[in-house]
Amino acid sequence: MWRRYEYTENGSNKFWEIERVADDVHVRWGRIGTKGQARAYSFHDEGRARHFAMQKCDEKKRKGYRLVDKRKTRNSSTNLMSKKREKRDPSWQARPHYPQGQAKSDEQSLVDRVRRKVKDKWGESC
Numbered sequence: 525m526w527r528r529y530e531y532t533e534n535g536s537n538k539f540w541e542i543e544r545v546a547d548d549v550h551v552r553w554g555r556i557g558t559k560g561q562a563r564a565y566s567f568h569d570e571g572r573a574r575h576f577a578m579q580k581c582d583e584k585k586r587k588g589y590r591l592v593d594k595r596k597t598r599n600s601s602t603n604l605m606s607k608k609r610e611k612r613d614p615s616w617q618a619r620p621h622y623p624q625g626q627a628k629s630d631e632q633s634l635v636d637r638v639r640r641k642v643k644d645k646w647g648e649s650c
Contacts, residue, residue, distance in 0.1 A: 525574075527581055529589035530556065540584055544577045546570055551580070 526543045539560065541552045547567045554560020567573040585591075 525577065526593075526595050527591060528593040529581075529584045530592050531587070531589045532556075533588060538589075540589060542577055542580060544573055547573045549573050549577050 527541065529540045531538045531540075537556045539552075539554065539556050543550045547570045549565040549567070550562065551565070552560050552562040565573070565576065567576065
């Protein structure tokens with residue numbers, strides 16, 4: 525799922541894009557005509573990712589953003605945001621979720637701590 529929203533009222537000229545691929549959500553925002561900023565979110569399952577994406581889309585609609593483009597994917601052959609991120613930082617990839625009781629690496633423990641902080645701040649929808 526890929527969506528692009530724009531807000532051009534009251535002197536603003538902003539865009540907001542969201543792309544959900546399986547259990548990852550990529551968001552990009554900024555002024556129209558620029559690359560803008562990007563952020564990636566990773567979830568434990570596809571249902572949570574879908575809920576988060578729809579919640580964010582509803583939030584933008586309430587704020588007055590208009591849906592200008594809607595497709596299954598931004599580019600049907602590849603996920604461009606993920607490819608760019610992997611090119612910049614080859615170590616970035618969706619981290620596996622370890623079964624309970626299995627030893628975790630220091631890196632995975634850090635990822636888990638960050639996810640807990642995000643859940644505490646944003647609630648169970650993440």
